[in-house]
Every structure is written in structure tokens, then in C-alpha cells.
Amino acid sequence: MIEKIKSIKNIAVFKNFNWDSEVKDKEGNIRDFKKINIIYGRNYSGKTTLSRIIRALETGYISDKYETPECCISISGSNDISQENFDSHNKTIRVFNEDFIKENLKFIFDPEENIQPFAILGSDNAKIEAEIKLLNGKLGLNEEDNKTGLFLELENIKNAYGTAVKVHNTAIDSLTGQLSNKATNNPNGIKYQSQKFGDQNYTITKLKDEIAIVKQEDFKPISDDEKINLETILNEKAKDIIPGLTELVLSFNTITKTSKDLITRKIGQSNKIEDLLKNAVLNRWVKEGKDLHKNKLEKCAFCDNEIGDERWKELDKHFDEESDKLESEIIAHLKKIATEESLISSTSGIKRASFYSKFHSEVDDLTALFDKALKDYESSLKSLKSQLNQRKEDILNEKKFEEATDCSSQIISLRSQFNQLRNDSNEYSEKLSSEQKKAKDNLRLREIYDFIDLIEYDKQMSNIGTLKVSLDQEKNKKNAKQKEVDDILIEIASKQRELKDESKGADKVNEYLNNYFGHDFLTLKAIEFDDEETGNVQYRFEVHRDNKKAYHLSLGETSLIAFCYFMAKLQDIDTKTKKPIIWIDDPISSLDSNHIFFIYSLINTQIFGEEEFEQLFISTHNLNFLKYLKRLPGARAKTKCEQFTLERIDDHSTIALMPSYIWEYVTEFNYLFNQIYKCSTIDRVDDNNYTTFYNFGNNARKFLEIFLYYKYPDSSDDSTKMKKFFGDDDIPAVLTDRINNEYSHLSGVFERGATIVEVPEMHKAAKLILEKIKKDTDQYESLLKSIGVELITEEE
Known part of the structure; x- marks a missing residue:
């Protein structure tokens, strides 16, 4: 369908019309043409001018009397049409206006002329010879250096096609050259860098295949860090076998259990000196003094008083064998913990340099975890030592045991992982060559990924695609034009073999005149005559009154005949079944009210009754006719029908939506x-x-x-x-x-x-x-x- 007349410049009263700025509803929304379109405009407001613009879509040209005319028409499913390409669409357009009348009903302006005959489907005749002449004229000459008509157009289109082929091939050759250099150029081509990319027989075909790989959505190129690692792998040589780690036996559970026993063990409280029990420092001081004095001094070295037998008995009972034993056990256990600490401090993982570079990251991670586990283990041992020393300092009073974290299983597990990584590295020595091949493949794909970005491969392919579309379009034009020429040649041959009876075209016009307007005294007759040039029987249409050629027809009579002729022509062999876009420009000129109603009835029954149209436009200056038009099927449906007015201000006109009061109260x-x-x-x-x-x-x-x-x-x-x-x-x-x-x-x-x-x-x-x-x-x-x-x- 025609969506809108986007712009009109320098065409009669339309000086500089722009649809999107003029045709808006109250909310500012742009409204387009619909299936049914009613246009009201007073005389001289531009109705016929609009019909001429649309008729240019039918004829392929607009009047050369307009100076520098410009227009742009939007058609759904097609590129916009302008004054440069009126015929570049596939729609069937039929326009009724005064130009149609002048072209087809010449007798109205010259009584000696006839009406252009036409053939209803199934009947044809002398029009064929005129059409053959027209077709030959359209074909033109096909002489060397003197082509005209369609033969000249075909030659020009072939030249344009040749140019499109050349431009397209140049773009392809340019990209192919870049790909060829990348694949096989010496010394920088992939083929000549096999030590890095691995394929001494690399070709442009392989490059194209791998470009398709790197352009897949799920492809992920290696990172810069991965690229460095892979390049390092290519330089690696087979390493020596890494020996296993010595067995490591940790005693944390035993140490913890013994520590807990020593720290929480109770000492008998009978015969103890209460003051010493309450003060661990004083108790330690007295114990050391007892060891310094007994059997050595009779007087206290501190106060110079004698130490009696009774006092010595009290001290012996206080510092008995049980507390001495506990202290001895604590001291011995602290030595065991010191031995465990020495074991941990001398424990280590595997040297990084012993592994292939691909394992370095895992080695670093394991080493960090292992070092931390060792430090945590040492910290746990220190916690136990601290608690034991506290009990040793306060041997008579048991302490609450604080559990220490056991990291021994983690240390053993990490050492096991070290061993597994060692095994992997040792096994890797056997498959280093295959890993290096994978590295070369990944490096090559990364190189291709960077290459297509550098040469803007996608942009070049898009340009080639665009040029291919243009090439195909030119090819289609060439083929279409060739087909047009061939079809015309076939059509000429066919028309020369076939005549069609055009009298039925006149019968259809008479049917409308008689059935809708009651004009049985005014008829259209197909007159047979012999064409002098071809010798074939041909027909011409004449208006007859009382079985005689009619002269001096009234304006009303000519209007009726013209419109009936147009309506009948919608049934001709070039229109029937093609769902035309129909534009009817003010069909009720010089008609009385009865005839106005009959015009409406004819439109209603023949156009809407058949429903064989894609889109309909009807313009009028007559409010009475407008009153009838709103009765058309679908005219009240907002989705199917739109109403417009033509407004003339001084010497220029514009198109606008019809005010509701005009449509509702006509x-x-x-x-x-x-x-x-x-x-x-x-x-x-x-x-x-x-x-x-x-x-x-x-x-x-x-x-x-x-x-x-x-x-x-x-x-x-x-x-x-x-x-x-x-x-x-x-x-x-x-x-x-x-x-x-x-x-x-x-x-x-x-x-x-x-x-x-x-x-x-x-x-x-x-x-x-x-x-x-x-x-x-x-x-x-x-x-x-x-x-x-x-x-x-x-x-x-």
C-alpha cells in the first residue's frame, strides 16, 4: 500500500509539503494512509495535483510542464519512490482524473476522435496492432552503435553490471591478497613460521577454514599471559625425572594427648602449705630456696633465721615426689615438641625449577598452601608449649587445656598433591611433543584472530557483501531488462498470432450506463474497421445516441461516460485479478444529486463488492458526495479508513487530517x-x-x-x-x-x-x-x- 506522500516540492500548489510535519493528530502522532482514504478539498486546493502524482506511478512519468518537480512516495515493501524512478515498484495503479480522460476519451475534446478501446478478459481485437506498434517503439533499434529504446537501456544496464562485477572482484582480490600473504608469504607467512605455528604446508584454504573457527561465537582466544606461557612451552626441553618426597610422620595427635594430660593432671592437696598453693611465684621461689638450703645451710640466707626440723618436715610434705614427677614429665615432653618443631622446620615441598613451565602456577599455589600449613602447625606446637610451661611454673595447680589446631592432615595432603603433580610432570615428559603441537595450534589461532581484527576482516566482508548485493541487483536488472526485451519479443509474436474481441469492453461500459444511470439512449459501440497498415480487423469505441455517433455531449454526459469507462476498464486484461491501488479524483463534476448517488452506488457495488483492490483513494469537493462516502463499507472503521482535507492558503496547499465535524456532520x-x-x-x-x-x-x-x-x-x-x-x-x-x-x-x-x-x-x-x-x-x-x-x- 501507499503509506504516505512524504514530500512534494514545486508541483502546482504544493510548494514545500512535508507529510511528517503536517499530517498529525491532536496528540502529535503522524498518521498514514490506510486501505480506504477519503480526501475532501475545495476547488483549486490541489486534489487533481495529488492524483497526477499518483498517476505518475502508473505511467512512469509526470508532466514536463512542472519546473523542477520533486516528490517522495513511501510504499510498503518497497524503497521510496521519487521523481527519478516512478516506475521502480511492482504495484498496479489505476487513477481516474482529467488526464486519464484526455488520454483515453479523446472524443470529449475532439468529436472526430474516438475512445481508446480495451479488452475485457477473454475478448480482444484491433487494439493489438496499435500495441504491437507501441511495443516495437518501446524496443527501439538494435543496431551497432545506434541502439535506442529498451535495447539501449539493456546495453546501459549491461555496462553497469560489468562495472559492478569489476568493483566486486577488486574487493575480493584485495582481501584474497591479504589472506594469501598471511598464509604463504615468505618469511612472515604462517607457512614459514612452522617453529611457532606448526604447519609447513599451510595454505590460504586452511587460513579461511580457521578464520571460520575463530569467528564462531563459542571461540575464545588465548589471553596474552597464556600466549607467553605457550611460547615458553615451545622452547622447553625434556626435564629429568623428579624424585618422590621422603615420608613425613607427624605426631601431633600423640603430642596433643600427652600435653592435655600433663596440663590438666591434679596433684594431691593434703599437707600442702596453703599460702604457697595460692601463689605460684612464691611456691616456685620457696622450692628453689629449699633446694639451695637443705643439707647445706642451717640458717635462712634471706632472713638469717634458723630453719627448724618442723619447718623442714612441712616443706618436704609440700614439695613431694608427685609434683616432682609431673615437672620431670613436662620437661621431657617439651623436648619432644622441640624435636617435632625441628622436623617441621626441615620439611619442604618440591623445587619449582624441577617442573615444566605449564605446572609452575600449580606449584606456586601448592607451595603457598604448604608454607602456610607448616606455619600453622608450628603455631599449634607453640600453643601447646606455652600451656605446658605455664603448668610447669604452677606445678601444684591443674590448668584448663586449650585445644590447638591440627594441621598435620593438611600437610600430608599437600605433600600428596606435590607427589601427584610430580607424577604429572614426569608423565608430561612423555607427551611434551603433543603439548607443543597444541601450543602451536592455539598460537596460530590467536595469530589469525589478531590478524582479522588488524585487517578489519568483518568490515571488508561486509563491504564485499554489500557489493555483492549491488552486483546481484545489477544482475537482476540486467536479467529483468533482458527478460523484458525477450517478453516483448514473445508478446509481439503472440499478438501477431492472436486477436481479441474488444466489443465486450464497450458492453461493460454500457452495462454501467444502463444499470446504474438508466442511460439506454446513450451507448458505447465497438466499431469494426480494417487497418490499412496491417490489413487486420480492428475496433474503435464511439459514443452513440439513437444509433448514431453522438456529438455535443453535455458536461454531465461526458462525466458519466468517462467514469463508467474507468470502472469498466478496471475489468480489463491488464487490471483484473491484480488487486490495483485505485485513485478516483472528484468523479461527480457537473452531475446532479441523483447522479452523485449513482456514482457512489457504482463505487460501492463494483469496487467494494468485488473486493479486488489493495487500496482506495477518493477525493471530492462536494459535501453531498462526501455524505455518501462515509457509508462505504469500512468507512467508519478507524483501522481501515482515514479522512484527509486539502487546505489552500494563498498560493500553496497542504494535506491535513479531516476535522471530525466535517466527517461527522457533512x-x-x-x-x-x-x-x-x-x-x-x-x-x-x-x-x-x-x-x-x-x-x-x-x-x-x-x-x-x-x-x-x-x-x-x-x-x-x-x-x-x-x-x-x-x-x-x-x-x-x-x-x-x-x-x-x-x-x-x-x-x-x-x-x-x-x-x-x-x-x-x-x-x-x-x-x-x-x-x-x-x-x-x-x-x-x-x-x-x-x-x-x-x-x-x-x-x-
């Missing part, structure tokens, strides 16, 4: 009232609203004529009715009469046409008219509603 009376209401509400005149004042005279005159005719349906003149309406005060009536006559007819004051209008007078007159109408509240409120305005009461 009478000229409502429209005229709306113009007067607008004039009464505008305080400041600008480029957007000055036409409301410019046209006020005509609008007010016609409104008052209609309004006063029904208000005073007698034979009194307009001035009398004006005075009745405005009351005894002559000033409003005189003022209004002056505006209505002078500004609408330039009544006796022709110089008025050379000056701008007096806006205050218009504004005042509009308000006076509304004030008088307001006296009938019901009518005034109804008129306001008809133009989408709510009545504001004084309370509000």
Missing part, C-alpha cells in the same frame, strides 16, 4: 458556521489563520442566506431579513451587509481588492452573528456540537 451549513465561529475567536492574525478572515465575506454571506431563508421563509429581500434578524439597531445589519457584499463581491468598490481586509470589522461582525444566534440556545448549542465545540455557560 453539510456546508455546518462548515460555514465553523468558519464564522473561528473568526469570532481569533484575536491575532498570522500566516496560519488569515484565510479565515480573507474568506469571511463569502462564508458569512452564504451562511446568512441559508440561515435567514429557513428563519424567514417568505419572499422578503435579504436586507429586510437582515434587519429582522439583527433588530431595530441598523448598525449591525449595515455593517454585516457591507462585509457580506463589499468583501465577498467587491460591490462597487473594486479598489477594495487591492487592499488587505479590515480584521476588526470581520471579528466584530462574526461576534454579532453569533450573539443573535445564541438567543435560540438549543439551536446554538447544536451548531456548536456539530463543529466539535462544547457550550460554555456563564456558571462555568
